[in-house]
Every structure is written in structure tokens, then in C-alpha cells.
Amino acid sequence: MSLDTKTTASPALSEDYLSRGRRLTREIDPYLPGLTRTTAASMVNVPPHRVAKLSSNENPLGPSPKVLQAIADMNWLVHEYPSPSAEELRKTIGTYLGVGADQVVVSSGSSTLMHAIVDAFSLPGGEVISLDPGFTVYPEIATIHGRTAKVIPLNEDDFLLDIEVLKKAITPATQIIFLTRPNNPTSTMIPIEVFAEAAKLAAEVGALIVSDEAYIEFADMPGQSAVELLKSDPETYKNVMFSRTCSKAFGVANMRVGYAVALPEVAECLALANAKWPTGAVAQAAAIAAIEDTEHLAKTLAMVAQGRKYLIDELNAMGLPVAPNPQGNYVMFDIAPTGLSAEEFSDKVFHDAAVLIRGDFSPRYIRASIGTPEENQRLVVAARKLAPKA
Template identity: 35%
Template sequence: MSAPPARPPVDLSANENPLGPSPKALAALAAAMGGLHRYPDRACTRLKAALALRLGVSARQIAIGNGSCEVLDLAVRGLIAPGEKVILGTPGFPAYRGAVRRAGGQAVLVPARDYRDDLTAMLGQIDSRTRLLVLGNPGNPTGTLIGRTALLAFLDRLPAGVTLILDEAYRDFVADASLPDAVDLLQAGRPVVALRSFSKVHGLAGLRVGYAVATPDLIARMQAEHQQFNTNTLAQAAALAALEDEAHVAATIELNRRGREELFAGLAARGFDPVPSQANFVLVRVGDGAGLVLRLAAQGVLVKELGRYGLDDHIRVSCGRAPDHARFFAALDAVWPPRGGNGWNTRRGTHLALDGDLFSANKRY
């Protein structure tokens, strides 16, 4: 008798879209397949034009790349010279540290206070070698927000020649009306680069499309640095269709709103103290984060271990659908509280063999 097939794991580790890609994007992909013997439009003309129209900027203010990870790398390289300083809040999205290192810069890490970027401490670190600061709004992995008033006061205090990257990968999920708009700030003459992604609300993480909105001068420098054809034909076609698929975006936002409430309430009911989130994930302190991640993975539920974010004692759980949350809470109830001794044996970044499947319990995001 053969064993019943193992259920695929529930993946709540990478802040992906539980609804999947936009159906319009899938149709656009199918339609674009026949043209794959042609090189892509290296200028991303149609996608840039659509974004420019939507955002009220010129196409010369937009750089598109292989996910916002490539774009943030280009922006850092375009903004700093070797030896210059970049101020980053911690915990924060770790890709910025790599980008600063590759640009030959020096990252200055400023700890958050109560899960919020400490704007005063960040300003206090600025010296004559500082060219750039980065803020996630909302931030990953905290999910917290910097409101318009606080951000404007912060920008007022930036010395001339210092730029702020506002990473808005999660902005579509924000319910708080005080959310500032990085593109509006840029258009009002503030020294801001807006960074956005098609990986989250548009559900296209696997195709890798992200973009920056900045001054034409910076965009020209960024584009001079990247390879030709950094955004392939399928990625351009799908992103263009996903941008127009407002129903999918609205359904994603609504599902996320409910999912976020459900995760928060379920964790709070179990005695945890989750961080109120404006994004598509919830951060929660658990003690031994890596240990809990491994235990949950053994139950077929993947959540994010945060050692690379400097938060060993937390996990991050992405919002999913209700059945995903039911499996997450069932797994949590099976392994929590940790029994025996003072916690679990942990091996960070471990690959687990589960039910014959090999998958990573420590996906990058």
C-alpha cells in the first residue's frame, strides 16, 4: 500500500501574494510567448509609459529592473562613491547592506526603537561623508509606518547633498491614511527616490520586476550601470497587464487586510504580543526564532527566521488565506510552548528534508 501523498508545505515565509499572479498578467504572458525569439524592448517603453501616466511623472524619471532588488542596487551605486556612508535602520531589509558593500560604501546601522526607525538617531549619524539614508515605509520586517508629518520634519533636517531612498514595496497594503507618497515628495522637489515592486500586491515575485522613480539625472546614471535587457519580455508584458488589473489588486488588499487581522488576533489569543503591521506580514517575538522556524517547518509550515535581520528572537509570518492560517496555528499549537531545557537546539539556515521534499526553511526574504 502506498503512503498518502504528503501535503505541500504552507509557505508564509516570503511576503508573497496568496492570490497568485493577476489573471490578466497570466493571459498577457501567454500572448507574449510567441514573440520570445525577439529581444525584449530594452527601454521598457510601454511599461514605463503606463507607470509614468499612473504616477504623474515623466518616463525619464523611471528605472525598471530585475526586481526592486536590482533597482535598489543601482540606486545605491548611482548615489554614493566608494568610502561614503549610508545610514540604514535596523532591523531592515538586508539587501541594502549588500548593495552598500558592493558600491564600496560604509553602512551605518541605527537600531529602531519600539519597532520604529529612530529618525532622530539616524539624523544624528549624518556627517560630511554621508550621502544616503534608507527607510522602508512600511518597513520589513517590522511592518510599521512613518507618517507624513514625521517624514516631512525628517526631510526638513536633511543636509544638502543627502538623499533618502523610500522603499515602498509594501505601500499598497497600508490602511493608515497618514502614509506619505514618495513620488509626491519627489515631485515636490524633495531629495527622495521612490522604490516599488511588482512582487507583492501584483503577485509577480517570480518574474522579477521593480522600479525606481527619481530625478532624470539619477535615472540616467542608474541606467548607464545596468546590463541591456535587464527586464525580459515576459516580465514587461505581465507587469503591464498586472498594473491594469485593478480588481486583482483590490482583492489582494482586502484578503491581506483580513489575513493580517486574523494572524494578529490568533497570535494575541495565544499570549504573544505581535507588532501591529501595515504590511502583508506580522512580526512577533517568540524567544528562540530559529528553533520555532524549524519546528514549524517540520509540521509543514514555513515562516521567516530573522537572524539576517538581527532579530534572532522573532519570527515573521506572511499573511495568507484562512486555510493557511489554520495550518499555521495548528502547527504552532503542536510545538508551542517549547518543552524541556531552555528552548530548542537551533541550526540557522538549515535545509530540511520533509516528506521527501527538500526545501529551504530560510528563503531569502
């Protein structure tokens, strides 16, 4: 082993550890996750189960009973290391999507995997493009890793992507493009045809394009997943990757399981950048049980579809327009007609009805998850008190 003691450090390298760390406090505006149920309950003095937690887009039905059994069955192995490659889970995911297990990389949540995606497929100084309004974790991760974060606006009316806007944003320095489909917080779906066009633009500069499909199970538009491109024309779409999660439709957010899918040679690179033991055995078993319980998934999707229609109809009727054609298990609506700021609106709904929604990402838009029928109704009743048309 050679001890290479280079002394030509850049100014940044000559700073101390804390100055390097403090770069992050200056450069990052961190994504704030929603409150936990217990914290929220203590803030409004109600028992935790009384909070309608419509703030983190979780499964309104909770986990499948088969998941709880699978977790209990793993108790005796808690002191041992899990499979680092999660092969059983990767096979289950492969069967679910009709792809090879060698195309799947698993981690403790898809947001964790985004660090590895940035590490593996871009270099310091490279550009990482994402959407606005959008999931701000991508620019945050890009900045942490010393990449240049670039966010491009969605259309103001339909919250979809104008491909010309993306085309203008792409430069020879563009290395990764994250498109969220359905998008968070707008709940709108960039159609697969537009994503395919974006993939071709990315390929021209040698960039990877990632379709973040955390919510795609809830979409009622068929054939929207990037898996269709990887299956139908892998040569043209070899720069395509998509990520999914078990935190939403599969109801195991607390187990922390997400994954990415790409061609095998791309997945192999991502696996090398991934954490060494990226998920625990309990989490892997829970995720397998969740994916295999197709009945629980069907019940979840039916509940979300019904609740989504109810919220769209009610919110529109009370003069709080919902962003068009929502496809996730949440809706984004405009509360400007109330004369309140989004923060004031969400605070009032929380303190009046113990309904927790997100009003902290925009001055005028609220994001609310689809809950149980009772929770959705509580949101409607509370919103109606503030709305222009009661």
C-alpha cells in the same frame, strides 16, 4: 584611445582577482532568501502545493489570470531582445502613480536596482545608512560596492524611527539613506512626516534618500508614499527617490520587475547606471497586465487585510505579541514567551504543519507572511501548540 598604464597601485589593486573577490566572503554576511516551494516540500516530504509558503511575502492569491494570458501572448518573441528602456511599462507605472514616464526606471526587481542606485549616487568610501531590524540587502550592496554600510536601530517598543537617532548617524560622508516603508521585517510604517524630516536632513549633506515601498500597497494608512512629496514640493524634496516592486501586491515575483521613481534629472542618472536590458519583454508584459488588473489587486488587498487582522488577533491572544500596527503583507511576532528560539519555533511549525515562516533573522522574532485563510489558520493551529496561552 590612450593606453594609460599607471603603476601606482594601492595595496588592494596589487592583489590578485581571487583575493579581491575573497574580500566579499570576509566582509559580507549575505541576506538569505526564503526557500523555494519545491525545496521546502522535499524537506518535509509533502507535495509542493501542500506547503504554506509564508516566508517570502508573496501574493497569497497568486497572479492575475490576465498576467498568465499576457505571458502566453509573448511566447513568440522569446528569442528577441526586449525594449531596453521598457517604455510601455514605464508609461503604465507613470499612469498608475500620476508621474511622468521620464521619472520611472525599471529593472529586474527593486533589489537589483539598488546596485544601480548605489553606483549612481554614491562613491567608494561614502556612507550608506539603513535600518536595524531591516532589509539587510542594502548594507550588503553597499559593502559590495566599497561603500561604508551603517545601520541604525529602530525604537525597541514601536519599531519606528527616532529622527534624533538618524540625525546623529548622518555625517558629511553620508551619501544615501534607505528607509523601508513599511519596514521589513517589522511591518511598521515610518510616517511620511518623519520621512520628510529625514529627507531634509539628508539634503543638508547632499545625500539621496530612498523610500523602499515594496509593500506600500498593503498599508491601510493613506498618503504615505514619497510620491506625495515629489508631487507637492519637488524643489524641497528633489533628493527623494522611492522604489516599488511587482513582486508583492502585483503577484509576479518570478517575473522579476521592480522600479524606482524620482525627479526626471535624477531618474536619468539612475538609468545610466542601470543594466542595459534590465527586464525581459515577457516580464514587462506581465507587469503591465498586473498593474492594469485593478480588480485582482483589490481582491489581493482585501484578502491580506482580513488575514492580517486574523493573525494579529490570534497571535496576540495566544501570548505571542505582534509588533504594533503592521502595514505590510506580513507580521512580526515575539516568540520569547514560548521559551524556544525563533529558529526552533519556525522549525517546529515547519515540520509539524508544513508552514514555512522566517525565524532566522533574530533570536526571538518571527516573520510570517499573510497567506490564504486556510494557510493562516494552519499557522495559528501550529503556533498555538507552542504558545503560553492555548
